Amino acid sequence: MSKIQIYDTTLRDGTQAEDVHLSTEDKVRIARKLDTLGIDYIEGGWPGSNPTDQRFFQEIQNYALNHSRVVSFGSTHSTKKTPENDPNLDALIKSRTKAITIFGKTWDVHVKDALRTTQERNLEIIYNSVGFLRPRVEELFFDAEHFFDGFKANKEFALACLGRAMEGGADILVLCDTNGGTTPMELCRIIQEVQASLPEARLGIHAHNDSETAVANSLLAVDLGAVQVQGTINGYGERCGNANLCSIIPSLELKMGYTCLPENNLSLLTSTSHFVAEVANIGAFHRQPFVGKSAFAHKGGVHVSAVRKNPRTYEHIVPEEVGNKQRILLSDLAGQSNILFKARQYGFQLDKDDPFVLDLLSKLKDLESQGYEYAVAEASFELLLNRTLGRARKYFTLDSYRVLESKSDKKDQPFSEATVMVRVGGLQEHTAATGKGPVNALDSALRKALEKFYPTLAEMHLVDFKVRVFAINDSGTYSGTASRVRVLIESADHNAQWVTVGVSFNIIEASRQALEDSLNYKLFKDDQAKLTKAIKEAEQV
Ligand SMILES: CC(=O)SCCNC(=O)CCNC(=O)[C@H](O)C(C)(C)COP(=O)(O)OP(=O)(O)OC[C@H]1O[C@@H](n2cnc3c(N)ncnc32)[C@H](O)[C@@H]1OP(=O)(O)O
Ligand SMILES: CC(=O)C(=O)O
Missing domain, CATH: 3.20.20.70 (Aldolase class I)
Incomplete structure (x- = not known):
């Protein structure tokens, strides 16, 4: 050669x-x-x-x-x-x-x-x-x-x-x-x-x-x-x-x-x-051939079904040859194969006849059509999967929340204050917090209420917060300030990083959903780690 x-x-x-x-x-x-x-x-x-x-x-x-x-x-x-x-x-x-x-x-x-x-x-x-x-x-x-x-x-x-x-x-x-x-x-x-x-x-x-x-x-x-x-x-x-x-x-x-x-x-x-x-300091170009994140990412159900049988059906080279890897995406274009693949990634062996698969697929398509994007917010998807399977604990219930914005003087920054009412088991907690902006105030109030029950929440912090506005509504007209928004929140603790999603006409409500998923995911992940440790210890005995 x-x-x-x-x-x-x-x-x-x-x-x-x-x-x-x-x-x-x-x-x-x-x-x-x-x-x-x-x-x-x-x-x-x-x-x-x-x-x-x-x-x-x-x-x-x-x-x-x-x-x-x-x-x-x-x-x-x-x-x-x-x-x-x-x-x-x-x-x-x-x-x-x-x-x-x-x-x-x-x-x-x-x-x-x-x-x-x-x-x-x-x-x-x-x-x-x-x-x-x-x-x-x-x-x-x-x-x-x-x-x-x-x-x-x-x-x-x-x-x-x-x-x-x-x-x-x-x-x-x-x-x-x-x-x-x-x-x-x-x-x-x-x-x-x-x-x-x-x-x-x-x-x-x-x-x-x-x-x-x-x-x-x-x-x-x-x-x-x-x-x-x-x-x-x-x-x-x-x-x-x-x-x-x-x-x-x-x-x-x-x-x-x-x-x-x-x-x-x-x-x-x-x-x-x-x-x-x-x-x-240039954002990676996801669609870049060979080395981009999307170079071997499969979204369409027909594609996923085929690559699971033989990757060559929709891949021009073996991704690992250039150090890349195959990815299967979840979306409203998914079929049951996407769900089966993802479920396997999270340790569940399911097959196409399982009624759970169809149930999850229809939930996924419905949520994606509202603007949720699980290809990015994989932590929200993992929670959805476990909830549908009845495997995720309900760590807390947010009974109500209120966010107040006020501005007293032209020179002052607006002032944000949030109050939350949460229930953990039979106990109710009512807390308030201030913050730099409404989402920060809501985040602080939620943590203040929950950290006394779940101290490990103090380990996590917010890494990134992205808002996307869907200015065109379903009938194809411009929605202006009544547009739907999608919030993606990236959180991290000392050993992982995860992304969660929320969608609403109200940016605070969309943020609340993504924040709640983020807190739940941290607790869910901690439980999974404890379980894995306990299994290993039991195996050693
Ligand atoms: C196709 C390419 O990419 S070539 C690489 C292009 N890259 C760059 O230009 C980046 C680095 N360049 C620089 O830092 C500057 O342009 C320098 C230091 C090289 C020259 O700076 P200056 O002397 O101020 O000249 P200036 O940038 O204004 O103009 C370029 C000069 O190079 C001359 N020149 C251009 N190509 C050539 C060449 N192949 N051979 C000789 N001289 C050349 C031009 O005629 C011009 O000269 P002039 O000022 O007498 O008209
Ligand atoms: C030399 C060079 O960079 C060019 O011709 O494009």
């Missing part, structure tokens, strides 16, 4: 994305993760550009990477300078990387309008820059910027640029679809013409995603003989992004028979993707 060089530019082109900002420390953390994954080349940045990138190249020298080679990136020398006095080329050398990439213009429009120089001078700049760096670095790559647009505009000039870079000593000529507008059909034709014209050249591909074809173009280029693929983790990059390595690597390895990563490392792909998203 032939090896394809994987060249990651998350730390350089990835940071050219509108919402990606990485500190030097972030870059080092990502570089080390990419090294663990087994990426061949990590483009660390443009050392002539800013102090963050400059520091990265110093800092990364303190780490012995096992696999990856760090690459510094810059442009050919300035039209007004020579290689010897160009600060950009000097910064590349000072970065002390064993590999360097420089980009040069190959589109006549850019030479005329961006560089404002002649084609002859551009060819000279390319040759001189590459030739100057060649003896000073072990590996040298030439990024032929705008190559495909350049080829379409002026084929002879674009090919001459490649020729000069090759004569100067570049190891690989990387054909860049810088504006991301090249179709796979054009790309195919152009690469074949390059190969006919420069048969000795070793080619690479660097594609942008403006036409949503960056991955396809990269795969095609490899199929045609490219030996290096440049891209970024999660496809981050300038404008619409770069070719997504999280799709390219598994496609090359699992579908096209190439080797990209060291043996057995492909299963690190999903965790690497999530790690990079986390460090970049």
Whole structure:
């Protein structure tokens, strides 16, 4: 199986994305993760550009990477300078990387309008820059910027640029679809013409995603003989992004028979993707192929029924090969198979004829149609399942609650106060609490009332609170302030995190439902843990 060089530019082109900002420390953390994954080349940045990138190249020298080679990136020398006095080329050398990439213009429009120089001078700049760096670095790559647009505009000039870079000593000529507008059909034709014209050249591909074809173009280029693929983790990059390595690597390895990563490392792909998203502080893209949370999530009853019999029926690869996993979702599109699968996850062996399954399915569909979303609020579903089976204890009853909002002075913040009446066994408790907002006041009052019966409730805290407004009602008209809302509450204690849901026309009532489920779930979970412990102890006796 032939090896394809994987060249990651998350730390350089990835940071050219509108919402990606990485500190030097972030870059080092990502570089080390990419090294663990087994990426061949990590483009660390443009050392002539800013102090963050400059520091990265110093800092990364303190780490012995096992696999990856760090690459510094810059442009050919300035039209007004020579290689010897160009600060950009000097910064590349000072970065002390064993590999360097420089980009040069190959589109006549850019030479005329961006560089404002002649084609002859551009060819000279390319040759001189590459030739100057060649003896000073072990590996040298030439990024032929705008190559495909350049080829379409002026084929002879674009090919001459490649020729000069090759004569100067570049190891690989990387054909860049810088504006991301090249179709796979054009790309195919152009690469074949390059190969006919420069048969000795070793080619690479660097594609942008403006036409949503960056991955396809990269795969095609490899199929045609490219030996290096440049891209970024999660496809981050300038404008619409770069070719997504999280799709390219598994496609090359699992579908096209190439080797990209060291043996057995492909299963690190999903965790690497999530790690990079986390460090970049960008919400994970759930629908991302291969590594997204939804990449192997099955919702439709027909799909679930089939994947339970044979996962291949609706999965293009085995999720674990890329470190992902199958998920079965609950919704109004579910069939009995979804329920059976979920019940098994929680330890119940049921079968399709069980009347309980149909009962739960119809409850689920009814609640989902009102706006409850159990695919996310799995703790609420687990309670619903156990309640329907008669397995969940009723820990407390909230007989009534009242929430008051008042504001006395223009300068003051509104004041929230909640009172609750709860019953635990035969005992009634009447409590009041204030809070920063009505939901906080209600939460405080409920806990105050319940903690004397259930002290472990003090261990839990609220992690996240999300409100979604359903502005369009069932008849398709706009409901305005009379809209239904869904509240999702994420809670945690020292060893778990769980999400609960509530739905109502009243945001406080929706919050009350989600809060009550959250408290109940904590108590239910504690009971389950006690039971498991008792069973283990009994088994040991
Ligand atoms: C396709 C790509 O993604 S290439 C990478 C793009 N990335 C970036 O631009 C991020 C890093 N860039 C930077 O920090 C800055 O632009 C710097 C430090 C490189 C240059 O900053 P400045 O000197 O202030 O120039 P400025 O950014 O305004 O313009 C870019 C200059 O580079 C020149 N240039 C562009 N491409 C090339 C090239 N291949 N070879 C030589 N010069 C080039 C432009 O003509 C322009 O020069 P001019 O000012 O004489 O017109
Ligand atoms: C070099 C580069 O990033 C590009 O042409 O897109």
